[in-house]
Amino acid sequence: MTSDGLRSRLKAEGLRLTPQRELVLAAVDRLGHATPEEVLAEVRQSSESLNLSTVYRTLDVLEHVGLIRHAHLSDRVATYHSVGGPEHFHAICRKCERVRSVDVSVAADFADRLRTELGFVADVGHLTIFGECEVCE
Amino acid sequence: MTSDGLRSRLKAEGLRLTPQRELVLAAVDRLGHATPEEVLAEVRQSSESLNLSTVYRTLDVLEHVGLIRHAHLSDRVATYHSVGGPEHFHAICRKCERVRSVDVSVAADFADRLRTELGFVADVGHLTIFGECEVCE
């Protein structure tokens, strides 16, 4: 995501481009899946100018304008990842804690079934499914 | 769930049957899907003898012995429900907030696919999927 892309997305909502918003977006891009604390730590590698509450507010803004998404990979904290790669959901092993990113196409038939049988349109990209590896690595 | 069922499940783990454990299990049964706070409130209708931290500890114990399960029906709190009815997962509409309990059979093919394609055994009963009703009620 370029700065210009970020700027235009923000502008469309009457929001401003700030250094903090650029830094947070870049950190989420680099980290893959990151909690707010992890984003803060990553940004602080290169700059002191960021506060945790700003991280929370900025993650909300970036999600609002559609540049990042969040998932619940643990019972405690949300993790954020940038939008741009293939849309995926998460499968997490309770034994080895491995997090798999699974392409949404794997859930396409399931989603169809929810729609036709229940009239429910699933947000597959937000899905996190817990379970166990048949054989952990 | 009878007191004797509860007693024997606890005994198998070297745990004791207490009034609090009976009260919490009964409350979860009555409430369907309930947060720890809701369980506390329900029990306090009939008895003063229960503390919130005991509710948390008791819900853990009851889940450990397999009498209840939890799901994440909101980003905030876990809700507990008794095991005994048909095993189900949850689908939640972000617009009307309706919570549907869906029989796990609807996800059987999806679970098969995760197992054969990824070697991942999903805990379908723990699944919560967010989305929207095609037409909200």
Place this chain on the structure above:
DNA sequence: CTCCCTGCAAATAGTTTGCACAATA
């Protein structure tokens, strides 16, 4: 009579908010 369980209060983790100042457009 032993050890598990509970209540209470305090600690902790994660997140949100009010406010004054700073910076963008």
Place this chain on the structure above:
DNA sequence: TATTGTGCAAACTATTTGCAGGGAG
């Protein structure tokens, strides 16, 4: 220069823990 955004500190929500007394077995 008019808002919007940020930092800071404090508040808040959900949950966990230490400890001393109480109760199940």
